[in-house]
Amino acid sequence: MRSRVAGTDRRFERLWIPSDDFPHWLRKHRESDPDTPMVEQLGVELIASDFAPDRVPEFVRRVCGWGNYAGVGGRVLRRNMPGQLAKAFREAHQLSVGPTPEDALQPILSLKGLNVSFGSKHLKFLNPERAVVLDSIISEKLGYPRDLLGYGDLLADCFALLEQLRQDATPYPFPPGTWRVSDVEMAIYQRWK
Incomplete structure (x- = not known):
């Protein structure tokens, strides 16, 4: 798995994202893509x-x-x-x-x-509950190849992080909603954009 857990931090190869930072990055994504x-x-x-x-x-x-x-x-x-x-x-x-x-x-x-x-x-x-986006930014920055295997790896890693965010009770920035796998990917994307 490309992501690694260390306490409440998540490591994507060269990227550390504390669980508490995910709401910030998801809000930033929504601001940059309000549609x-x-x-x-x-x-x-x-x-x-x-x-x-x-x-x-x-x-x-x-x-x-x-x-x-x-x-x-x-x-x-x-x-x-x-x-x-x-x-x-x-x-x-x-x-x-x-x-x-x-x-x-x-x-x-x-x-x-x-x-x-x-x-x-x-x-x-x-299906934002069960799908993510694998684009050039995530591919190039985090090393996921833009193919079916790379997509499967990214999706699996985002599901693992989703589970951890839920276990950590990381607040969702847009109540009354809850974290979805696509939210995890969007926060990661925004962090690297």
């Missing part, structure tokens, strides 16, 4: 619509805009039919709630124009 809750809501609505193909384009555009590369969304929408996207997102979501959530990225990577970075962004917004 996060709105894009998460689009994911909830897409799932509630049973992945209606006519709802997919807006979801893709918003996720890619959130990732600061809106042009990726246009390319994805030009290269994949809405029904193909809906099918892949549905399968990914189903896998994300199963016993091996790291497998959920695979259906998204079968789409044209989505790599691990933007594929994992879509997955994070489909």
Whole structure:
């Protein structure tokens, strides 16, 4: 495991983050990406619509805009039919709630124009409770390769840290919510951004 526990500190290779600092970094992430809750809501609505193909384009555009590369969304929408996207997102979501959530990225990577970075962004917004984003910053700074194995390692490490944050009773900065695995990753990302 790339993370190591020492008291209430977490070590990610070259990075130490005290448990008490996670709320700060998650708040900073929300400040720098204030659209996060709105894009998460689009994911909830897409799932509630049973992945209606006519709802997919807006979801893709918003996720890619959130990732600061809106042009990726246009390319994805030009290269994949809405029904193909809906099918892949549905399968990914189903896998994300199963016993091996790291497998959920695979259906998204079968789409044209989505790599691990933007594929994992879509997955994070489909299930923030069980998915994280593996982008270039986390990959380069913390040594997770941008592939399925690297994604699985990051997800496992974030789940381990999530459990520790809960055991430490680390306050969640946005009551009445509770810590989610995507919150752990966002705090780590913000620390290195």
